[in-house]
Amino acid sequence: MIRRLILLALLAHLTCLPAFAALDPAQLARLGAEDSDEKIAAIAALAGADPEAMLPIFKAMSEDALYLAGDTLIRVEGDNYIDAASGKTLTPPPDNIESITINNRVRRTLDGALAGLRLFAAERDVRLAAAKELTASASAEVLPLLDKALAKEADPQIKQLLVLAQAKASLGSPDAAARLAAVKSLADSADPAVRQLLAAMLDKSSGSYSEPDEAVRIAAVASLTQIERRIAIGENLGRVFTGVSLGSILLLAALGLAITYGVMGVINMAHGELLMVGSYTTWVVQGLFRSYAPQWIDAYVLAAIPLAFMVAALVGVAMERLVIRHLYGRPLETLLATWGLSLVLIQAARVIFGPQNQEVANPTWMSGGIELYAGAMLPLNRIAIIGFALFVLLIVWLMMQKTRLGMFVRAVTQNRAMAGCVGVPTRRIDTLAFAIGSGIAGLGGVALSQIANVGPDMGQGYIVDSFLVVVLGGVGQLAGAVWAALGLGIVTKFLEGWAGAVIAKILVLLFIIVFIQKRPQGLFALKGRFVEN
Amino acid sequence: MSTRRNFVKMTALSAALAISGFTSLAAQAADTIKVGILHSLSGTMAISETALKETALMAIEEINAKGGVLGKKLEPVVVDPASNWPLFAEKARQLLSKDKVAVTFGCWTSVSRKSVLPVYKELNGLLFYPVQYEGEELEKNVFYTGAAPNQQAIPAVEYLMSKDGGEAKRFVLLGTDYVYPRTTNKILRAFLKSKGVADTDIMEEYTPFGHSDYQTIIAKIKKFASEGKKTAVVSTINGDSNVPFYKELGNAGLKATDVPVVAFSVGEEELRGVDTKPLVGHLAAWNYFQSIKNPTNDAFIKAYRDWAKKNKLPKAETVVTNDPMEATYIGIYMWKQAVEKAKSTDVDKVIAAMGGQTFKAPSGFTVKMDEKNHHLHKPVFIGEVKADGQFNVVWKTKGPIKAQPWSPYIPGNDKKKDEPEGK
Numbered sequence: 001m002i003r004r005l006i007l008l009a010l011l012a013h014l015t016c017l018p019a020f021a022a023l024d025p026a027q028l029a030r031l032g033a034e035d036s037d038e039k040i041a042a043i044a045a046l047a048g049a050d051p052e053a054m055l056p057i058f059k060a061m062s063e064d065a066l067y068l069a070g071d072t073l074i075r076v077e078g079d080n081y082i083d084a085a086s087g088k089t090l091t092p093p094p095d096n097i098e099s100i101t102i103n104n105r106v107r108r109t110l111d112g113a114l115a116g117l118r119l120f121a122a123e124r125d126v127r128l129a130a131a132k133e134l135t136a137s138a139s140a141e142v143l144p145l146l147d148k149a150l151a152k153e154a155d156p157q158i159k160q161l162l163v164l165a166q167a168k169a170s171l172g173s174p175d176a177a178a179r180l181a182a183v184k185s186l187a188d189s190a191d192p193a194v195r196q197l198l199a200a201m202l203d204k205s206s207g208s209y210s211e212p213d214e215a216v217r218i219a220a221v222a223s224l225t226q227i228e229r230r231i232a233i234g235e236n237l238g239r240v241f242t243g244v245s246l247g248s249i250l251l252l253a254a255l256g257l258a259i260t261y262g263v264m265g266v267i268n269m270a271h272g273e274l275l276m277v278g279s280y281t282t283w284v285v286q287g288l289f290r291s292y293a294p295q296w297i298d299a300y301v302l303a304a305i306p307l308a309f310m311v312a313a314l315v316g317v318a319m320e321r322l323v324i325r326h327l328y329g330r331p332l333e334t335l336l337a338t339w340g341l342s343l344v345l346i347q348a349a350r351v352i353f354g355p356q357n358q359e360v361a362n363p364t365w366m367s368g369g370i371e372l373y374a375g376a377m378l379p380l381n382r383i384a385i386i387g388f389a390l391f392v393l394l395i396v397w398l399m400m401q402k403t404r405l406g407m408f409v410r411a412v413t414q415n416r417a418m419a420g421c422v423g424v425p426t427r428r429i430d431t432l433a434f435a436i437g438s439g440i441a442g443l444g445g446v447a448l449s450q451i452a453n454v455g456p457d458m459g460q461g462y463i464v465d466s467f468l469v470v471v472l473g474g475v476g477q478l479a480g481a482v483w484a485a486l487g488l489g490i491v492t493k494f495l496e497g498w499a500g501a502v503i504a505k506i507l508v509l510l511f512i513i514v515f516i517q518k519r520p521q522g523l524f525a526l527k528g529r530f531v532e533n
Numbered sequence: 534m535s536t537r538r539n540f541v542k543m544t545a546l547s548a549a550l551a552i553s554g555f556t557s558l559a560a561q562a563a564d565t566i567k568v569g570i571l572h573s574l575s576g577t578m579a580i581s582e583t584a585l586k587e588t589a590l591m592a593i594e595e596i597n598a599k600g601g602v603l604g605k606k607l608e609p610v611v612v613d614p615a616s617n618w619p620l621f622a623e624k625a626r627q628l629l630s631k632d633k634v635a636v637t638f639g640c641w642t643s644v645s646r647k648s649v650l651p652v653y654k655e656l657n658g659l660l661f662y663p664v665q666y667e668g669e670e671l672e673k674n675v676f677y678t679g680a681a682p683n684q685q686a687i688p689a690v691e692y693l694m695s696k697d698g699g700e701a702k703r704f705v706l707l708g709t710d711y712v713y714p715r716t717t718n719k720i721l722r723a724f725l726k727s728k729g730v731a732d733t734d735i736m737e738e739y740t741p742f743g744h745s746d747y748q749t750i751i752a753k754i755k756k757f758a759s760e761g762k763k764t765a766v767v768s769t770i771n772g773d774s775n776v777p778f779y780k781e782l783g784n785a786g787l788k789a790t791d792v793p794v795v796a797f798s799v800g801e802e803e804l805r806g807v808d809t810k811p812l813v814g815h816l817a818a819w820n821y822f823q824s825i826k827n828p829t830n831d832a833f834i835k836a837y838r839d840w841a842k843k844n845k846l847p848k849a850e851t852v853v854t855n856d857p858m859e860a861t862y863i864g865i866y867m868w869k870q871a872v873e874k875a876k877s878t879d880v881d882k883v884i885a886a887m888g889g890q891t892f893k894a895p896s897g898f899t900v901k902m903d904e905k906n907h908h909l910h911k912p913v914f915i916g917e918v919k920a921d922g923q924f925n926v927v928w929k930t931k932g933p934i935k936a937q938p939w940s941p942y943i944p945g946n947d948k949k950k951d952e953p954e955g956k
Contacts (some may be wrong), residue, residue, distance in 0.1 A: 036697050064919055103917060103927040104814045105697050108790045136791075192759030235756065242748040249746075354847050355575035355613075356583055357773050361808060362780075368811075369784050379784035382748070451780070452745040453773045457576060461743060496749040501740045502710050 023053055025072065025085040031061060032068035032100045039102065040109045047113040051120070057084050058114050061102065069094040119149045124158070131161040135168070136193070143169045164189055171197055176213040183216055187223035190230040190373075198224045238376040239493055245382040247489025248389035249447065251482060253462045254469035255396060256441030258481040261470055263413045264433055266324055267335045270342035271466055272459025274438045276349060277315050278308040278445020279454040283358045298363040301446065308446045309439040315345075316438020320431050328430070342459070349456040357455040366450065385447045392443050396478065399436070409433045468512055474522030483523055565608035566601075566878055568593060568865075569628035571639025571649070576616025577743045577772040581857070582641045584802050585663060586611060588858040589638045591840040592865040602869050603876065610634055616742075616772075618648045625649040629656040635878035636661065636868050638861055642771060643667060643713040650675070659880045661868060663860035665797060665819070667716035668938040669946075673953040674880070676887060677908045678860040678867075680820050681936035682720050686767075688913045689795050689818035690721060692928050693765045694728065699793055701765035703734040705754050708769035710739040717769055717797070723942035734762070744774045747781040755785070758792045766794040775799050779807045782815075789814025789917070800855035801923060805848075809922045819856035820896060820911040822924045827897040833862065834895075853922075859895050863909070866892050867902055898933050905952045908936030 023046075030042035046054055060066045060075035066084070067074045073084040074097060081093040102110065111133060118130035134146070146166045153159050163185060170182040183201075186194050198220050201211035211217050257271045282304040289300040319341055327334045362381050369379040400406035411419040412429045420426045452458060469488060473480025488508065495504035516522075570589045572582035593607045601607055610632045614621040621640065628634045629652065636659045640646040643666050653660050653674040665680035692698040706721060708714025718737055725735060736757050738750055758764035770778055775798070782794065788811075795816040801823050804812075823834060834854050841849040867890045872878055875886040888904040901910045910933035916924025939946040 064925070101925045101927070103697055103925075104699055104790050104793055107814055111790060192756075196759070196761055235752075238752055239749075242746075242752065245748065246746060350575060355579050356847060357580055357776070359776075359805070359807075367784065367808070369786060377785050379748075379781065381784065451777060453580075453776055455579070455773070461745075493749055497753065500738060501744060501750070505741065 023049055023085045028057070028073040028084050029068065029071045031057075031066065031073060032098070036103060036106050039106050043106070043109050043113050047116060051117045053087070055114075055117055058110060058117070060084075061100065062107065062110050062114065064099065064101070066100045067097040068100055069097045116145060119145070120152070124155055127153070127155070128158050128161070131158045131165070135161050135165040135191070160188075164191075168194060168197065171201070176216060179211075179213065180216045180219055183219045183223050187226045189227055190234060191227075192231060195224065195227050195231065198227070234373045234376040237373050238378075239497055240490065241372075241376065241378055241382075243490030243493035244486065245386060245489070246493055247486040248386040249451070250465055250469050250489055251485035252385070252389050252392060252444035252447045253441075254466040254481055254485060255392060255478070256437040256439070256444060257466045258470050258473070258478055259396075259409075259437035259440065260434055261467070261475070263409065263477075264430065264437070265331070265413070265475075266328075266434070267331055267338065268324075268437075269335060269339040269463065270319065270345060270459075271441055272461070272463035273342045273345035273349075274312045274316060274441035274459070275445040275448055275462055276345070276454075276456065276459040277312045278442030279360070279449040279458060280349060280353060280358070280445075281308040281311045281442065282446045282449040283353075283360050283454055286360055298365055301363055301366070301450070304446050305443065308442040310442075312442025312445065313435040313439035316441075317431060317435045319438070320434040324434065325427070325430065342463075346456045346459070353456070355456060357453045360449040360454050362450055381450050385450065388443075388447055392440060393478075393482065396440060400478065405429075405432060471516065472512060472522055474524035477524060480522055480524035565606045566603075566872075567608050567610055567632055567634040569625075569632065569634035569637035569639065570609055570611045571614060571621065571624055571628065571637050572641065573616040573645075574611075574613040577774070578616040578641055578645075580773045580776075580803060581771075581798070584852075584855070584858055585638075585641070585861050587840065587844070587846065588837065588854075588861045589865060591837060592862050594840075595836070596865070596869055602872050603878075614645070618642075618644050621645040622648045622652050625652045625658070625660075626656070629653070629658045635659070635872075635880075636883070638663065638864060640664070641857070642711065643716075644711045646675075647712065657880050659868075659883060661861075661864035663864055664857045667713045667720070668936075668940050669716055669943070671906060671938050671949075671951075671953045673884065673907075673955055675907065676864065676867075676902070677936070677938070678864040679857060680911060680913070681908055681938050682717060682940050683937040684820060684911050684913055684934055685797055685818050686717050686721060687724055688928075688930070689797070689816070689915055690724065690767060692816075692818075692915050693767075693793065693795060697927070699765065700763055701793070702730065702762035703757065703760075703764040704730065704736070705757060705764065705766040706735065706737045706769075707750065707754075707766055708739055709744070709771045709774060710741055711771075713771070714739065714769035718767075720940045720942045721767060727942065740770070740774065742772060742774070745777040747774075747778045748785075750778075751781050751785045751787060754792065755787065764792050766792060768794055768796040769798060770796070771798045775803050776807055779804070779812055779815075783808065783811030786811075789816075795915075800857070801853035802855045802858075804918065804922045805851065805853060807922075809918055810920050812918045813920055815918045816915055816927075817918070817924060818913065818915045820913060821854075821856040821859040821894070822914055822916050822926055823854045824916070824919075824923045825895070825897055825914070825926065827895075829893055830895040830897065832895075833859070854895070860909075863892050863894050863900060900933055903935060906936065906938060907953060908938055909933075910935050 027042065027045060031039060033039050033042060057066070057075055065076045067076060074090065074094065075082050075084050081090045082088065083090055115130040115133035118126050119134065121127055143166065146162055146169065150159065150162045150166065153162060167182040167185040170178050173179055173182070183198065186198065201220050202217060203210050209217060211220065253275060256274065257268065260266050260268050260271065282301065285304040285307055286300045289297050323337050323341060324334060327337055366381040366384050369377045372378050400409065408419070408424050408429045411424055412426050416426055448458070469481055469484045472488065473484030492504055492508050495507050499507065570586050572586045573579050574583055574586060590609055593609050596602060597606045610628060612624040612628060614624045625637065628637055638661045640649060640662050641664050646662055649660065650672060652658070654672065658674055660675045661678060662675055663678050665685045666677070668681045693701040704725060706718040708718060722735060738753065740750065754766060793814065793816055795818060797818060799817050800819060837854050838852060841852040846852060867887065868883065870890050871883045871886040875882040887902050890902045891899050894900045896912055898912045903910060912933050913930045914926050915928040916926050919925050939949045939951070941947060
């Protein structure tokens with residue numbers, strides 16, 4: 001009913017374009033009514049007024065920037081108090097103003113009214129967003145409006161959306177031919193709501209089908225299969241994506257460990273705290289950008305990458321020089337010592353930064369998501385992290401395989417004595433390799449700061465996962481870690497979808513126990529001869 | 534025979550000596566009354582509980598500035614149980630038997646409260662618990678200043694089913710995996726059933742403490758919501774998991790106008806670390822919001838802001854107040870009033886004096902401690918998140934409601950007494 005009122009009003013203004021009466025202040029003041037029903041009626045009545053004048057008012061209302069001073073409606077823009085009816089700035093600002101609050105129900109109506117007004121905006125993006133909004137909420141009353149917009153619209157993407165909206169709205173048409181056409185064109189949709197509508201047409205609860213025409217029913221069945229296939233593809237794509245995303249996070253967390261534990265054989269229980277060091281570095285860099293270069297704030301993540309690497313690498317060098325190097329070849333002592341180090345680092349973070357989690361905000365280019373395929377919404381921060389994981393992997397691979405340092409590291413880990421004999425400075429190589437592994441953990445910390453909480457004990461949650469990835473992949477090489485991370489990620493996500501997060505975690509751990517029993521060397525075992533001890 | 538008598542004499546003598554030694558020690562410490570503060574200052578719950586410690590310290594300072602209680606200054610004893618449930622019990626024992634505190638203000642999660650309960654019962658201590666919880670408990674040694682289910686969860690779900698709340702017909706019950714969400718959801722399921730919601734229209738999901746990857750769950754919610762009638766999410770997620778949950782919710786584009794999420798453990802404090810612009814319209818149900826306008830609340834907010842500035846709390850310029858902070862504040866003042874009425878800090882006397890105490894709360898209402906059931910009569914507010922992280926009150930009760938710790942929606946509860954055992 002309300003929607004119909006809005007649309008009638010909108011149509012009225014579309015058909016007789018030029019003549020708009022000035023906004024009536026009394027009518028505007030009704031937007032500030034106490035009761036939601038009255039507010040909704042006021043929005044409906046005003047949706048037909050001059051769109052140029054109404055847009056800023058509706059926008060202010062949806063942003064909580066609309067106030068009432070007595071009977072005058074006032075919208076606040078920055079520091080200016082503007083009389084909504086006349087558009088004049090009020091100086092001095094009136095006192096005793098009361099803010100107008102809206103709830104979800106009013107907001108829904110308001111969004112519809114805004115979308116209706118914006119469908120005829122000059123900017124393409126605005127029209128696109130409005131068309132999307134209307135597609136989601138299309139019903140029979142929107143039809144005339146959609147026809148009007150379709151006639152004017154030139155952009156193919158918006159047109160397609162409007163056609164879908166039009167078809168969705170025509171499903172309830174009394175004309176069987178119109179319904180048939182609508183059902184047919186809806187075959188292109190992947191909207192679960194459309195599936196619901198079509199399935200309802202085939203509903204046979206009270207003896208006869210709710211859709212009387214057989215031809216329409218046959219077309220509906222055909223369209224329904226197509227839509228369902230598309231939704232299923234979208235769902236599975238989404239699931240694979242979340243799996244890959246979790247895999248990329250596990251990989252970033254574990255890659256540094258794949259070098260320090262996998263290649264050098266140091267059981268570093270403080271690995272998680274190196275991630276934490278990376279995350280805190282990101283937080284500090286964010287703070288510096290906020291206070292010294294707020295115009296570049298979106299770039300703080302990029303600046304944090306090299307810094308986090310360096311800080312974590314330095315912490316790693318300190319750990320290696322002071323503690324770990326004295327314990328090479330004594331795994332049990334190393335385990336205990338590094339565990340102690342991890343406690344020291346956690347406590348240090350608590351003392352320096354406080355026990356509370358710190359807020360690391362996503363830069364704007366990492367907020368929101370893109371719709372890759374109908375129903376499969378991919379958050380941008382996850383996509384960025386997958387890209388980042390690939391980048392780090394590439395760098396590590398190049399370094400280990402193509403540089404002299406990488407060759408030395410491989411030589412030392414395969415046969416320390418022999419490498420020493422041919423002049424490799426094994427001690428220095430140890431330090432460097434440990435620094436690199438730690439630095440990469442720092443990079444992982446940058447990525448984690450974008451999705452998880454940054455706090456003193458954040459590393460604890462990742463240490464087990466990191467070891468799982470390295471052990472599952474096969475100690476001693478990077479390719480194994482990559483496959484193990486991806487595999488664990490996807491398996492976890494599919495299990496989560498099926499059994500819930502708690503059971504999934506248990507099942508994955510059980511699986512790994514069985515796997516290690518059967519194949520202690522992991523997925524990929526290093527081949528060749530080694531000198532053990 | 535005589536040796537034995539001598540032995541008895543000796544023991545009695547030494548015992549008497551010990552007692553006199555004790556009393557002299559006690560006399561030295563008697564210038565102050567010790568008050569325990571048992572909140573996690575680190576770990577997954579620190580996000581919520583740290584502010585409660587600050588509120589308690591602030592209230593204690595206020596009381597001391599006005600001359601203390603019974604002419605004695607209060608002396609806070611702060612311990613950090615580090616979001617570690619068994620450690621809560623250890624620290625509680627330490628507070629009661631080593632520090633000899635007269636009262637403890639503490640705990641957030643129900644699992645922490647359950648773990649300290651045996652200690653308070655055994656040593657006859659006194660605990661003020663400031664957080665909304667699942668009910669199903671009534672202990673002589675505990676006063677509950679947070680909400681029972683009928684003061685938060687039930688009204689919130691009723692609101693979602695109302696016209697203004699969006700007339701939700703399908704519900705996702707999402708929570709952290711422990712006793713509070715499980716019990717609340719059990720009550721809610723029974724409540725929804727009584728309102729004619731079928732089992733197929735309810736989805737229950739749990740995640741471990743500290744869970745940070747909510748992609749799958751959000752995708753599941755989206756799917757569930759697309760399968761028909763209007764859907765709403767009831768979230769009992771606790772602690773810092775809320776930050777990734779709301780981040781993911783914003784990124785996935787799940788808007789409040791389509792699928793509203795009402796949270797029972799998310800307030801102003803938890804939303805401080807989140808960009809709330811994509812979350813506008815999602816809801817929370819509490820007995821207090823910072824945005825409530827009245828002189829008592831203005832004074833409360835100002836006092837806390839000044840306290841934060843003076844003590845250089847992190848991000849002191851943006852500190853907020855929230856419901857459990859208000860409940861902590863009410864609890865401390867009510868305890869003070871009860872002590873003054875009982876003219877003693879003796880636990881049993883204070884418990885007897887607590888019933889019927891009233892306090893003008895920052896929520897704008899005068900709240901009352903029930904004469905019998907150790908719970909407060911509190912008003913209920915439902916708020917929608919605004920772009921600045923504050924809440925916009927969209928619904929409230931006319932006045933304070935009496936708590937029902939034994940929810941009538943759980944079978945067998947009608948036979949339970951609305952009064953703790955052994956009182």
